[in-house]
Amino acid sequence: MSDRLRLFNFTRRDDHVAYLWVLRAMDRLREVHQVQVDSEQVGAALAELARLHEELPFPADVRLRDRLDALHEDGVVHRFDDASRAGTLVRYRNRQSVYQFSELGYWAYTAVEGLLATRIQDANLSRLVFSDILEDLRELAVANRTGEPEQVYRRLSRLDSVMEDMGRRSAHFHVTLGEIMRSTDTSPDTFLRHKNALLAHMSDFMSELDRYLPRLDRAVREVEATGLMTLLSRAADADERPFMTFPDRLEDWRRRWTALRAWFTADGGETSRAGELRHATRTAVSGVIALLRQITEAQRGGVNRATQLRHLAEWVHNVSDEGAAHALMGAAFNMRSARHAGGAHDDDEQISPRATWWDAPGVEISVTLFRTGRAPTPGVPQPVRANRGARAALRHGQAAARAAEREAASGLARLGAYGRVLDETETRVLLKLLTRALESRTVVKGLVRGASGSGDAMAIHLVPSDTGSTIATSQGLLHIPGFRVELAGRFRGGGR
Numbered sequence: 001m002s003d004r005l006r007l008f009n010f011t012r013r014d015d016h017v018a019y020l021w022v023l024r025a026m027d028r029l030r031e032v033h034q035v036q037v038d039s040e041q042v043g044a045a046l047a048e049l050a051r052l053h054e055e056l057p058f059p060a061d062v063r064l065r066d067r068l069d070a071l072h073e074d075g076v077v078h079r080f081d082d083a084s085r086a087g088t089l090v091r092y093r094n095r096q097s098v099y100q101f102s103e104l105g106y107w108a109y110t111a112v113e114g115l116l117a118t119r120i121q122d123a124n125l126s127r128l129v130f131s132d133i134l135e136d137l138r139e140l141a142v143a144n145r146t147g148e149p150e151q152v153y154r155r156l157s158r159l160d161s162v163m164e165d166m167g168r169r170s171a172h173f174h175v176t177l178g179e180i181m182r183s184t185d186t187s188p189d190t191f192l193r194h195k196n197a198l199l200a201h202m203s204d205f206m207s208e209l210d211r212y213l214p215r216l217d218r219a220v221r222e223v224e225a226t227g228l229m230t231l232l233s234r235a236a237d238a239d240e241r242p243f244m245t246f247p248d249r250l251e252d253w254r255r256r257w258t259a260l261r262a263w264f265t266a267d268g269g270e271t272s273r274a275g276e277l278r279h280a281t282r283t284a285v286s287g288v289i290a291l292l293r294q295i296t297e298a299q300r301g302g303v304n305r306a307t308q309l310r311h312l313a314e315w316v317h318n319v320s321d322e323g324a325a326h327a328l329m330g331a332a333f334n335m336r337s338a339r340h341a342g343g344a345h346d347d348d349e350q351i352s353p354r355a356t357w358w359d360a361p362g363v364e365i366s367v368t369l370f371r372t373g374r375a376p377t378p379g380v381p382q383p384v385r386a387n388r389g390a391r392a393a394l395r396h397g398q399a400a401a402r403a404a405e406r407e408a409a410s411g412l413a414r415l416g417a418y419g420r421v422l423d424e425t426e427t428r429v430l431l432k433l434l435t436r437a438l439e440s441r442t443v444v445k446g447l448v449r450g451a452s453g454s455g456d457a458m459a460i461h462l463v464p465s466d467t468g469s470t471i472a473t474s475q476g477l478l479h480i481p482g483f484r485v486e487l488a489g490r491f492r493g494g495g496r
Contacts (some may be wrong), residue, residue: 007108009074021056022067023109026077026101035065036080036098039065068099076105123176125205125281126169133162137219144226144234152231154239160256161276163263170277181291195292203283209278216264216274224261232257270349341369383490405429409457413489417471433460434485450483461486 010019025045029037030152037045043064051054077099101109121215134156142153223231244252266272271279294305312332319325330336343363345351353362368376408425416432423450436453437460451462468481 003075004108007075007105010047010071010076013070019067019071020112021046021049022064022071026099027109029107030101036100038098041069042068042099061270061283063072065097068097070098071105071441072175073107075102076108078102118172121336123173124169125173125201126166127205127208129162129166130208130216133159134215134219136162136222137216139221140231141173141223141226143230144223147234149234149238152234156231156235156253156256159260163260165271167265170280174280174284178289181287195288199288200287202288206285208280209274209281213264213272213274213278217266217272220261220265228257279415284331339370339373341365341373343369405455410457410489412487413458417485417487418469420472422471422473424474427475427478429455429458430460430471430478430485433458433487434480436460459488461488 010016010023015021025042026037028045028049029041033043046056046064047271062447066075069079071077078101080098082098103285122467136159140152140155140159143155191292201438232250232253234254236246239249239253263273266275295326312328316325316328319328327496343365345363347360364431368374368375408423408429412422412426412429422430433453436455438453440453441451442449450464462480463484463486464482465484466482468479469484471480471485
């Protein structure tokens with residue numbers, strides 16, 4: 001690791017910008033397939049760059065060989081001695097060195113260039129990539145099912161690139177978002193200018209992720225159902241990397257597929273990386289909204305949070321004693337001493353007295369006890385509210401019902417129960433009396449002799465009859481087998 005970190009030593013030198021331009025000149029020559037170059041070729045490339053870039057900090061021919069040798073010591077470039085380049089004896093006697101990017105040195109150079117080219121404006125979550133991933137997974141399943149190794153390799157390579165790009169974009173976006181939120185105190189206008197676009201971008205990304213994540217999960221499992229080992233073997237067969245053996249390529253593709261699967265598939269209760277990204281994005285949305293509220297309140301009050309904290313720190317520093325400082329901080333942050341509340345468990349016999357506080361189950365505490373420290377009481381009995389209107393209405397209805405029944409009883413006693421159709425009120429009065437008579441009947445030697453029942457205005461007698469009787473009512477015919485009904489009023493003028 002130390003050897004690789006040493007590749008970045010040129011960025012720590014005093015003239016690090018000059019070293020960077022030397023590497024840019026070598027990269028420019030590499031683009032035209034001049035891999036091994038000497039100092040004169042590098043100087044010519046620098047002169048060409050100087051005509052295009054005014055900020056080139058030094059003349060092309062100043063200490064160029066020393067810088068190339070220093071880059072060689074750092075491991076960024078390789079140095080070779082090439083005697084064939086000496087056209088004269090003088091040049092042959094002098095050292096004729098050529099330089100070439102080392103593999104790791106080129107990666108270090110491109111990493112520095114990537115860092116310098118990074119812009120905050122490029123940060124995004126790329127919600128449109130999910131449809132492409134789903135299409136590639138489906139095509140990958142078809143290619144493996146039909147036995148097309150080259151198509152399998154192309155789709156896997158594309159998926160690997162897309163997943164790497166999506167991971168890099170998401171990391172870049174959240175790092176940039178954290179940087180924006182951290183520096184908002186100094187530039188709230190920038191945050192307020194982009195807040196709507198930022199929230200809309202994150203909301204659209206979460207909606208798209210929620211819509212595609214189940215489909216991508218199924219697509220990954222469908223690909224594995226076509227034969228994962230066959231898939232990876234075909235990709236390793238079609239892989240054209242000549243410096244790796246087949247087992248190495250197979251292991252490399254297995255590692256890439258495991259990483260891709262972890263993005264969209266969750267097994268064993270673990271969350272997929274896409275799920276983690278959705279959670280992080282949702283948390284970021286909440287953070288942005290909270291920050292927006294803070295900024296709005298600060299602008300409304302004319303004082304931001306940082307200024308408030310500084311004033312509070314100043315007040316705490318200037319108080320007379322430590323107790324006042326604690327009281328001030330407690331009032332500012334709404335901090336108070338812990339309130340201990342307890343209660344008995346519903347079934348305390350099931351809890352061992354030796355159980356610790358950590359192991360014993362919790363008990364439910366009332367809100368009153370939690371907030372005030374006092375046990376809740378049932379309170380003062382509430383007075384019974386008198387509803388005179390309702391009571392009068394009920395009394396009036398009851399009197400009307402009793403009057404109707406008395407009138408019906410009078411009709412029954414005067415006209416009798418046979419030879420006519422009883423209305424609903426008369427039927428109800430007759431059934432009440434009939435029920436009382438049936439409840440009072442007695443059985444003598446297995447025979448029912450008769451029965452009687454009475455109400456306030458009328459009495460009923462059940463007289464045994466061989467043919468029984470039938471009474472017509474508004475609801476239908478009432479058959480009374482074995483008896484005939486005789487009605488008698490308990491007032492003057494009553495009859496059958």
